Amino acid sequence: MKRETQTQSDAYEAVFAALAHPVRRRILTTVHSEGGAMNAGAIAAMFEHAWPTTTRHLHVLVDAGLLRDERRGRERVYRIDRKRLELARAWLEGFSKDPR
Amino acid sequence: MKRETQTQSDAYEAVFAALAHPVRRRILTTVHSEGGAMNAGAIAAMFEHAWPTTTRHLHVLVDAGLLRDERRGRERVYRIDRKRLELARAWLEGFSKDPR
C-alpha cells in the first residue's frame, strides 16, 4: 500500500484507473449507500470471488485516495473520501462548459 | 469496432474503462477544447507514439460511445458525444447526494 505524494495528473490517473473496474465501482456505491463506511468483511461478503481479491481491490481504492482505511480492533473499516470523487466529477464537468 | 447494443451497466463499464487511460483522457480534453471535433491526423500529431496506437485508443473511445467518427473524404473526423460523459458525471454525482 504505497502512500506517496502524487502530482495532480497522477491523482487523475489513479482515480480513473480505480473507477475502471466494476467490482471497485460497486464497492464505492455500496459503501456510500451504507452511510460511507463498511468493514472489510461486509465488503468481501458482497462478492463471490475470494477474499484476497477484494483486499486487492480495496488497496487500489485506498491508493487512489477514494477510500481511507482504519483499524478498529481486529476489523478494518473502509470509509469513502468524497474529495477524490469530486476531483473526477470536476474533470468531467469541464465538458459541459464551453471550452475556454 | 463493435457497435453492439449495450446494457446500462455495460455502458458504465465501457465509459469508465475508456477514461482510465491518460492518452484517452487527453484526446477527449483536447478535442473538446478544439471545439468538439478533430480529425485523426491532428489527434495523432499530439502524441509521440505511433499512429496505430492512437487509432486503437480512438476505437476504445468510439466503442465506449464517448466519440463518434465520420468520414470526410479521406480524412476521418472524431466528434465528442457529451451524453456519455454526462452518464459518468451523473454516476459520480450520486456520491455528493445523501444515499436514499
Place this chain on the structure above:
DNA sequence: CATTTACTTCGCCACATGGCTAAATGACGC
C-alpha cells in the same frame, strides 16, 4: 498462552492492454 477471528500478504498463473512495424484500404489529383 493457545485458539479463533478478521483480515492481509505472498507467489503464481491466465488473460487483457497497449505499444510496435508492416501491410492494407479508400479517396483524390494527375
Place this chain on the structure above:
DNA sequence: GCGTCATTTAGCCATGTGGCGAAGTAAATG
C-alpha cells in the same frame, strides 16, 4: 489507372491486471 495521402487493420510481443489458494499477522477470547 497510378501514385500519394490519410488513416486503419493485422499480427506480434512485453507488461499490467485480476483471479486464486496457502500462509502470515494482529487482536480478542477462553
